[in-house]
Amino acid sequence: MSTADAIAIIDYGAGNLRSVVHAVAHAGLNAVVTDDEAVIRRAPGVILPGVGAAADTMENLVSRNLTGVIAEVISLGKPFLGVCMGMQALFTVSEEGGSHACLDILGGTVRRFAPGLSIPHMGWNQVRQVRPHPIFDGIPDGTHFYFVHSFYVDATDAQVVIGDTTYGTTFPSVIASGSLVATQFHPEKSAAGGLRLYANFGRIVRGDLGHVATRQTDTVGVA
Amino acid sequence: MLTKRVIPCLDVAAGRVVRGVKFSADKDAGDPIELARRYNTDGADELVFYDITASHEGRGLFMDLLEDCARELFIPLCVGGGLATVDDLYGVLRAGADKTSINSAAVRTPDLIDQGARRFGSQCIVLSIDAKKTVEDDGRNWWQVYVNGGRKATGIDAVAWAREGVDRGAGELVLNSIDADGTREGYDLELLSTVTGMVEVPVVASGGAGTLDHFTDAFSIGHAHAVLAASVFHYGVFSVPEVKRHLATHGLPVRL
Numbered sequence: 001m002s003t004a005d006a007i008a009i010i011d012y013g014a015g016n017l018r019s020v021v022h023a024v025a026h027a028g029l030n031a032v033v034t035d036d037e038a039v040i041r042r043a044p045g046v047i048l049p050g051v052g053a054a055a056d057t058m059e060n061l062v063s064r065n066l067t068g069v070i071a072e073v074i075s076l077g078k079p080f081l082g083v084c085m086g087m088q089a090l091f092t093v094s095e096e097g098g099s100h101a102c103l104d105i106l107g108g109t110v111r112r113f114a115p116g117l118s119i120p121h122m123g124w125n126q127v128r129q130v131r132p133h134p135i136f137d138g139i140p141d142g143t144h145f146y147f148v149h150s151f152y153v154d155a156t157d158a159q160v161v162i163g164d165t166t167y168g169t170t171f172p173s174v175i176a177s178g179s180l181v182a183t184q185f186h187p188e189k190s191a192a193g194g195l196r197l198y199a200n201f202g203r204i205v206r207g208d209l210g211h212v213a214t215r216q217t218d219t220v221g222v223a
Numbered sequence: 224m225l226t227k228r229v230i231p232c233l234d235v236a237a238g239r240v241v242r243g244v245k246f247s248a249d250k251d252a253g254d255p256i257e258l259a260r261r262y263n264t265d266g267a268d269e270l271v272f273y274d275i276t277a278s279h280e281g282r283g284l285f286m287d288l289l290e291d292c293a294r295e296l297f298i299p300l301c302v303g304g305g306l307a308t309v310d311d312l313y314g315v316l317r318a319g320a321d322k323t324s325i326n327s328a329a330v331r332t333p334d335l336i337d338q339g340a341r342r343f344g345s346q347c348i349v350l351s352i353d354a355k356k357t358v359e360d361d362g363r364n365w366w367q368v369y370v371n372g373g374r375k376a377t378g379i380d381a382v383a384w385a386r387e388g389v390d391r392g393a394g395e396l397v398l399n400s401i402d403a404d405g406t407r408e409g410y411d412l413e414l415l416s417t418v419t420g421m422v423e424v425p426v427v428a429s430g431g432a433g434t435l436d437h438f439t440d441a442f443s444i445g446h447a448h449a450v451l452a453a454s455v456f457h458y459g460v461f462s463v464p465e466v467k468r469h470l471a472t473h474g475l476p477v478r479l
């Protein structure tokens with residue numbers, strides 16, 4: 001396999017990197033694990049995985065000099081998939097462990113679930129598809145996915161929410177904006193539904209799953 | 224709605240799954256990869272691999288096995304057995320585990336919980352507690368923590384230890400009842416409901432499942448978040464879908 005057309009899985013020391021690599025390979029995607037800006041810039045699509053704490057994630061992205069290239073490829077309309085912490089990191093600020101500035105690509109605050117619930121929200125929960133999107137192709141509405149998190153995204157713009165999930169509160173579990181998609185759950189741990197989601201992302205990258213739903217001002221391009 | 228999880232547990236020794244009765248491995252129950260594949264297809268919500276070999280060769284075999292399983296199983300994997308240091312935790316996480324289950328080492332060195340949670344996040348740190356009901360001469364009942372595969376009493380109160388473990392950063396608890404393990408007489412519901420009423424993190428019931436109603440009881444009476452079982456699954460007494468369908472008919476949310 002050549003790396004020229006490989007999807008870049010961003011390596012910033014996230015603990016679940018290998019699970020993502022296995023799942024992406026199983027879903028038939030050609031991918032490369034990298035923290036090299038040039039490789040990320042050249043890739044036809046980018047995956048930002050993640051697990052752990054917001055502060056560590058941001059610290060690692062900053063110390064590896066990756067925040068700029070992430071913002072750049074998203075603004076250029078390259079297909080981008082954020083997973084779990086890789087979704088939360090895209091928003092303005094996280095309240096995890098105090099208050100930590102995140103990438104601010106999308107407006108919103110990452111908040112802790114209210115007291116009275118078992119925390120973390122750990123296990124299989126349903127995703128309600130609130131807006132159609134090619135990432136859901138072949139995945140029935142209400143499919144269960146695997147979640148592990150104590151914080152959730154409170155998005156400023158409700159239009160970016162394409163899937164939601166209820167745990168005490170109803171929170172965004174899949175968001176999309178332009179060519180950007182992100183999931184709060186772990187597709188790599190979500191059996192057939194998760195593998196299908198990765199396969200769909202691969203098809204979006206290749207441009208054979210129609211156009212990504214766009215917002216008026218966004219440009220969509222498949223590099 | 225968050226579903227109730229059904230988790231097959233594979234006790235692995237020398238590359239084979241073995242069956243434990245009251246914490247002593249006795250019978251061979253099959254090939255781990257074959258069983259793991261079957262559970263994956265059957266809709267298991269998670270798998271636990273427990274390395275019960277202490278030897279160096281056994282450890283190597285186990286790590287190879289874990290890597291092989293992680294490559295083809297796309298459900299969460301929790302790994303335990305002999306994990307004693309943060310480096311041990313890192314090793315199994317790198318090999319493909321999503322969570323690490325710590326037991327005796329956490330009792331000896333409680334700071335392992337804090338260190339593990341700081342380094343990998345609480346969601347990676349599962350505190351597994353082997354507890355046995357102890358009746359004092361004055362009639363007082365309590366659950367005592369045992370270590371070393373259930374062989375050594377510690378004098379530690381299991382309920383207090385559960386709370387301490389969560390305070391130190393454990394993201395999930397597994398309660399193994401030594402009295403019930405392998406008996407198929409039901410989970411220890413009293414222990415379960417005592418702990419679930421007290422901690423914020425998910426609690427997994429372990430040890431004693433023998434009938435379909437035992438699973439239901441762990442949720443509806445014990446308020447567990449997940450049930451773990453080994454031999455009843457390995458020997459085909461019940462299948463995972465059978466258990467889930469039973470739970471569903473009792474109004475419990477499951478992923479079918």
